[in-house]
Amino acid sequence: MRQDNLLHTWQEGMFVIFVSHQWLGEAHPDPQGRQCAVLRTALQSMMDGSLKIESDPVTVMNRTTTFSSDERQQIADGFLFFDWFAIPQITARLEGVNEDETRSDAALAVQSIPAYVEVSNLFIALVPELTHTVTGARCNYISWLSRGWCRAELFCHVLSHNRYTSLVVVFSTTEAEYMFPLDWQLNAIADGAFTVESDRAAVIRLGELAVRAKIEHLSSAGPLSSYRFYLANRAQLLGQKKTWDVDAFLEEFRFSSFEAAAKDSNSMNGIMCAVFASDVDLIRSLVKSEADVNFRLHGLDHFGYFDSQTLLMAAAKSHQPAEVLAALIELKGDVNMQAANGASTVFMMRSPEQVRTVVAARAELHKGGLPLELTPLTGVSSWANVETVASMLESRCDPNPELRGIGYGPLHGIAFFSRSNRYANEIAALLISHRADVNRRVQPRNRYCFLCAVARAECAFNGFGASSLMTRVFASMPGITPLGMAALVGAEGMTNLLLESGAEPMANDRGDTPEDLAAANQHFHVLQSLATFSV
CATH class of the missing domain: 1.25.40.20 (Ankyrin repeat-containing domain)
Structure with a gap:
């Protein structure tokens, strides 16, 4: 490809499409060319408009996003980053195998993949259901999303400084959709699967740097709601635990006073920040200062939290500990309130402990609105x-x-x-x-x-x-x-x-x-x- 002048060095202004995928072999990433065949057809169909890219099935019931003609033209004029032709002499990562290569220039290029993701405009998860040619394992969206390196690529794109960070999941030549935001938020790098276990610590550090850089960027560039969202979710994104004292909370989340944090009606007000941060003590203190424990969400659709959903629903679907739900219910949170589509908090349960909590609160378990x-x-x-x-x-x-x-x-x-x-x-x-x-x-x-x-x-x-x-x-x-x-x-x-x-x-x-x-x-x-x- 280099001899044919098909490889290009990245330059400012390029529209870059980063393709993330799972290898289907060990000596070759796609021995039978089946992934590439799907990618070729999907890209062509995106360009001519025959492949309709929509929001995921959950989001599409709340808001609609589609590919524009301008985006189709950008793809047609764009540049493709695909690891097995963009990185020289790339080999599969195997424990105890190719260890000399892991210290080579090619390996350094592999470790620079997050930097390539950072400058990409469109991220494509190429996940048609196929069989690994050596292990016989099924390779698909679930297996791709379970891999630590794939999660790292995903994080680095979402957390880049680009204002628009489109994530498209390609299931087949006729099916592609925007990724549901909770699919990346709830799959921390630290919990991902690594073929080479020693990669884990290094990749976790990459994730930590990406989260920290995103928060620092939003701190100065805004919007404030996004800054607060990422700051509140930092511990969960990194698989860590953190609580806030009042002074640090006010300073870091930029509330002028505790009363202002409690009575704020913006999308990421004080109690929303406390819920996403899993901080029960803060939740209690904010409600004591007249925070609305039945606050209805707004303006967070792009994060997967839809207008008219409640604090309890946000706590449930973001996998908060049952203690967070119990505190909200004890503080008079209405477990039977419904969102505009008729869903209740129970509809969004994510753990047995959450279920036991709402059952104890006599939630309606059998009917939808x-x-x-x-x-x-x-x-x-x-x-x-x-x-x-x-x-x-x-x-x-x-x-x-x-x-x-x-x-x-x-x-x-x-x-x-x-x-x-x-x-x-x-x-x-x-x-x-x-x-x-x-x-x-x-x-x-x-x-x-x-x-x-x-x-x-x-x-x-x-x-x-x-x-x-x-x-x-x-x-x-x-x-x-x-x-x-x-x-x-x-x-x-x-x-x-x-x-x-x-x-x-x-x-x-x-x-x-x-x-x-x-x-x-x-x-x-x-x-x-x-x-x-x-x-």
């Missing part, structure tokens, strides 16, 4: 871990609830969100062991019937493959089963589990079978599983 009307167990099954789901089931939550509103249940939820929940197969197996119906059909009601009808009309006009992912989802939703959901998103492990549990390849109301849905979204690995079970 308008308009979504999803039950709390559906939310917990979609985004929490297996222990939290077990705690909900122990509290007599029904795995086969009456379907209202958008019309899907817990097993549909975990099937749909399975490619971003590492506990998905365990959760589905637990639900099935509690007699969740593997062949239950989604039944949208009221406004969602209309939305699905509009989506079907759009797919009929534009073609199913040419429509955006969420349009395809809504068009496919009426009558879809958990197996159909798994096929739609290309979740092979979930597909196999459901088939082994007696799921039948039933068509949805549009007439699409699971095979049709997998094929339309280029999930050919799932087609193999479906074909095997249909013989």
Whole structure:
């Protein structure tokens, strides 16, 4: 590539696309060229507009973000950073192997990857579901997100000084979406997997430097709300623990007085900072000074915290210790308040301890509010871990609830969100062991019937493959089963589990079978599983 003048030294003003991926071999990163094939097609489709990049499925229900024509042109004129051609003589990181190379100039380039990320404009996580050619392990979004170096790349991009730090996840040639912000916030570098364990300490230091630099930059450049958000979340981002004394809190978070911190109505006011910092003593003191314990969030959508959600919801979904929720409830936080979409705090539980706390507070465990009307167990099954789901089931939550509103249940939820929940197969197996119906059909009601009808009309006009992912989802939703959901998103492990549990390849109301849905979204690995079970 150097001989063909295809390699360029970075210069100010370049639009740089950083591609992060998981190696599929040891001697070569992509022995069969399958990752590269997805990347080539996806980039071309981004440029010509045929690949619609939208917000993730959670965010899109609250706000919509799409690629603009200017961004498509920037990609067309941009430069690509891909480790195996941007770094000379790169080799796989293996314990006890290639140790001379790890001390070479090439290794120094590897260690400079965060600097390359820093100057990138667009970060692409290239995560099609493929098989590692040596280990046989499945490589996908979950496995990519578990790796320490991938988390470091992610952190360095998000925490760069660039004002716009787009993160796009490419699942297949027809599926790409903006990353859900909590996916990076709740995956600390310190907890990542490292092939070479000695890398951990060095990479953690990189993360610490990136967080510190981001906070220092926002301290002078603003906005103040972002500065406070990162400062409050610093301990969690770094996998550490910190409490604040009052004077340090006021000085560092830039409140003129404790009363001002308590009565501030801005998006990152005093009590929001205290909740994200997991500081129970500060929470109590702020409420004593008349802070609003039922404060509704606003202006934090870009961090994954949506308008109308409450302090208790923010505490739950940010994985705060149960003591934080208990303090808020004791201080008269309303555990049954609902967000604009009808979700409650229980819908957002992330640990068994949190569940026990809200159960003790007599939270509503069985019904969801308008308009979504999803039950709390559906939310917990979609985004929490297996222990939290077990705690909900122990509290007599029904795995086969009456379907209202958008019309899907817990097993549909975990099937749909399975490619971003590492506990998905365990959760589905637990639900099935509690007699969740593997062949239950989604039944949208009221406004969602209309939305699905509009989506079907759009797919009929534009073609199913040419429509955006969420349009395809809504068009496919009426009558879809958990197996159909798994096929739609290309979740092979979930597909196999459901088939082994007696799921039948039933068509949805549009007439699409699971095979049709997998094929339309280029999930050919799932087609193999479906074909095997249909013989």
